[in-house]
Amino acid sequence: HKSPLELPRLDNNEEKVPDNDNISPSGSSPDITEDNQMNYPIQNFPKLLLITVADAPKEEYELCVDITKPDKVARLDGWLRGPDGGALDGVYMQYQKPMMGPEGSKAMRNLASRYDVGIWGANPVPDDWGTFHTLVSECHVSYVNSSLPKHFRRKMKRSMSANTLAMNGILANRSHDAL
Numbered sequence: 001h002k003s004p005l006e007l008p009r010l011d012n013n014e015e016k017v018p019d020n021d022n023i024s025p026s027g028s029s030p031d032i033t034e035d036n037q038m039n040y041p042i043q044n045f046p047k048l049l050l051i052t053v054a055d056a057p058k059e060e061y062e063l064c065v066d067i068t069k070p071d072k073v074a075r076l077d078g079w080l081r082g083p084d085g086g087a088l089d090g091v092y093m094q095y096q097k098p099m100m101g102p103e104g105s106k107a108m109r110n111l112a113s114r115y116d117v118g119i120w121g122a123n124p125v126p127d128d129w130g131t132f133h134t135l136v137s138e139c140h141v142s143y144v145n146s147s148l149p150k151h152f153r154r155k156m157k158r159s160m161s162a163n164t165l166a167m168n169g170i171l172a173n174r175s176h177d178a179l
Helices: 070-080 102-114 129-137 150-177
Strands: 050-051 090-095 116-120 143-145
Touching: 050 070, 050 116, 070 090, 070 102, 102 116, 129 143
Parallel strands: 050 090, 090 116, 116 143
Antiparallel strands: none
């Protein structure tokens, strides 16, 4: 099975007709370019997120969103929705400690209800389970890009097991109460 990013190349002496193994799931064959490269139709387009910084921009292309300033957060709508009706899928924001507080997590949930939200550059370095868990459970972010330590997965598995056990207990109590 070929990954979607691997495109087969043809040698100059190979025929320019793809075999049945190279037909896309939609049933259409790939186009073949002049350099014998096969171009497959895109099956799943990736999410497009606007990356932002939390501090004053250092470069002309940087866009600043400070979660503590509602007017800065409100500008995201204009940046993500183009005047031509097109739109990006969401925003990839630089981590700020206030995201973890009541007002910050409320603002993050508001964003996450309308867009895909990702976080980069979390703090402390390396990141920890508590920060990750709060960003996901309280702020409802979809993506976290960070420098997670090696023991992170162990804590995640333990937390997931504990959450599963707790949920099973809640469900068991509900079914017992229904009897």
